[in-house]
Amino acid sequence: MEPKIIYETKDFLIINKPAGLLVHRAANLEEKTLIDWLLKNHPEVKGVGDDPENRPGIVHRLDKDTSGILVIAKNQESFDYLKKLFQKKEAKKTYLALVWGRVLPESGTINKPIGLKAGTVKRTTMLKRVKMVKEAITTYGVKKYFNDFTFLEVAPLTGRTHQIRVHLASIGHPVVGDKLYGNKKIPEGLDRQFLHAESIEFTTQEKERIKVAADLPDDLKNFLNYLESTSKKV
Numbered sequence: 001m002e003p004k005i006i007y008e009t010k011d012f013l014i015i016n017k018p019a020g021l022l023v024h025r026a027a028n029l030e031e032k033t034l035i036d037w038l039l040k041n042h043p044e045v046k047g048v049g050d051d052p053e054n055r056p057g058i059v060h061r062l063d064k065d066t067s068g069i070l071v072i073a074k075n076q077e078s079f080d081y082l083k084k085l086f087q088k089k090e091a092k093k094t095y096l097a098l099v100w101g102r103v104l105p106e107s108g109t110i111n112k113p114i115g116l117k118a119g120t121v122k123r124t125t126m127l128k129r130v131k132m133v134k135e136a137i138t139t140y141g142v143k144k145y146f147n148d149f150t151f152l153e154v155a156p157l158t159g160r161t162h163q164i165r166v167h168l169a170s171i172g173h174p175v176v177g178d179k180l181y182g183n184k185k186i187p188e189g190l191d192r193q194f195l196h197a198e199s200i201e202f203t204t205q206e207k208e209r210i211k212v213a214a215d216l217p218d219d220l221k222n223f224l225n226y227l228e229s230t231s232k233k234v
Contacts (some may be wrong), residue, residue: 003037003070007212011078011205012071013042013057016214019067019192024055034070044074050083059083060093060159065177068095068197068214081205086159091202095154095164096143096216098194098224099173100184103150107141110167114160122180123162125170136160138167146231149176151224153198164195190223 001021007014015034017023022033038045038057045057055061057072059082071091073079085091114123115130127133137157144151150173156163165181168174174182177193186192199213216224 003034006214011075012073014212015070017062017067017070019065022064023061048073048076048079060086062197065192066195067217069200071200085202089157091200093156094199096196096198097152097154098176099150099152099168100176101173102145103142103173110138110171112136112170114166123166125166134160136163138164146227189226194220196220
């Protein structure tokens, strides 16, 4: 459950977050979080951000059961710079997702605003009786087809909560293992949603263009290998 630092400068960290680790504390939950790890190992993040009491250094977030790349600012100047990059869509994030069904066309853009269902934590593209509606754009491309699944590369151009999961479910192809937006049983051999933040690319304050990537974790890699060995590729 310990995150791994895969890139570090004086201004920011890029870590590989394991699945199962909360980024910050949720209401009524006492489990360890990424914030706990950060404050212990990188106390310089304390006081950084627009909500430093609860999310010091956190520029963007990942769901608890999503693994992969996460950027953390180590000082306020870096936080402000990185936040602006995300707001201006100048940081390119790439995810890997396995979804139900055969996705067609093989590449496309999902441009559907997302809102919050009143009284729930669930987001939706169905905009009746919802609040906090915001623009949301996601692009995707097929990497491989299996009998019952499609393996996708996905890029969110905006940063809405649950965006990839909501958008893929909205086109009839929910992420495999997604308990909130999926409507099928998690397949044997998979213990969580198949969603991994593979890479991020952006220009640093020093005008250096960087791209940092995190390999698909073993649990997801093993499930893909299982599909390779048991499914007829189509």
